[in-house]
Amino acid sequence: QVHLVESGGGLVQAGGSLRLSCAVSGSIYSINAVSWYRQAPGKERELVATLTHGGNTHYADSVKGRFTISRVNAKNTVYLQMNSLKPEDTAVYYCAADIGRIYWGQGTQVTVSS
Numbered sequence: 001q002v003h004l005v006e007s008g009g010g011l012v013q014a015g016g017s018l019r020l021s022c023a024v025s026g027s028i029y030s031i032n033a034v035s036w037y038r039q040a041p042g043k044e045r046e047l048v049a050t051l052t053h054g055g056n057t058h059y060a061d062s063v064k065g066r067f068t069i070s071r072v073n074a075k076n077t078v079y080l081q082m083n084s085l086k087p088e089d090t091a092v093y094y095c096a097a098d099i100g101r102i103y104w105g106q107g108t109q110v111t112v113s114s
Contacts, residue, residue: 002026002103004095009108012085020080020108022095030099034078036069038091038110045094049080063089085112 008020022034033052039045049069050058057069068081078095090112095105 002097004105006095006105006108009110011111014114017083022078024076032098035096036080037094040091087112087114
């Protein structure tokens with residue numbers, strides 16, 4: 001079992017930056033990958049970025065070049081650095097861990113004003 005807690009969301013103006021954190025606990029050595037998803041009002045949840053156990057990364061086309069996923073193993077934390085934010089990035093951002101089944105955090109709200 002894995003427990004995930006997101007933090008770092010908030011309100012920012014377009015063009016600004018935010019860094020989201022995902023603190024991971026539990027069976028961390030069973031984790032295959034950690035991903036960030038987001039869900040905007042009235043839309044389906046979408047994959048934003050993935051970081052595999054081996055260090056490979058994947059980004060949605062909409063965030064490539066602006067967002068960076070990383071981790072600090074000593075802190076059991078995965079980060080999502082978000083730069084050049086746009087109003088369309090407004091959403092609840094969720095952290096998810098894949099250990100054969102998916103565990104989700106509670107989400108953190110990101111609002112980008114124009």
